Amino acid sequence: MIYFSEHDSPLGKLLLAATEAGISGVYFEEHRHFKGKDDGWQYAPEHPHLMRAAQQLDEYFAGRRRQFDLPLDLHGTEFQQAVWRGLLDIGFGQTSTYTQHAGHCGKTNAVRAVGTAIGRNPLSIIVPCHRVLGMSGALTGFAGGLERKAYLLRHEQAIK
Incomplete structure (x- = not known):
């Protein structure tokens, strides 16, 4: 299951995606390689991984964070x-x-x-x-x- 939320940033709206294991995606509007949400994606703005990612992105953009401390769930070769x-x-x-x-x-x-x-x-x-x-x-x-x-x-x- 992939959970997602949308988050406003100085670079426009970000789509944040996560699994139970960790953050699996941060996509910009018009992101070149993002194919869009699949039917199985679930909108879950209260998901703990998504909330933590949104908080840390806000801290980064505010100049208070230099490194992210998030569980990652990278999908690729x-x-x-x-x-x-x-x-x-x-x-x-x-x-x-x-x-x-x-x-x-x-x-x-x-x-x-x-x-x-x-x-x-x-x-x-x-x-x-x-x-x-x-x-x-x-x-x-x-x-x-x-x-x-x-x-x-x-x-x-x-x-x-």
Whole structure:
């Protein structure tokens, strides 16, 4: 069962999803890789994982939180999950490149595959894929849109 709620943020409405095991999704409006809620999803704004995620997102946007402390329930291939978990090592206000992250994950010859996995990250903001930049430092590839990626990076630099 997947539970969901909607939460207002400075970047627009976020759809938060969770299972009993933990947070499984944070999606922006017009999120590139989000296919929408399935029929089996249940609206549950009082679900403890969703309430805790909403609170921590508010703290993050208010500049009072630099790291999320939430149980995660990541759904993807073993490769994707390894790439996503590696993103958690990129600290608040820090950035990495796709090439550096591929090396960090032990996949130096799979930069494109690592980039594709990063782009499919279901936990935007909480699993900080916005901290990964192109080799030249350019903003590239963010399922929520480059404007939102730029906002998140500016936000973290402003309260670093």
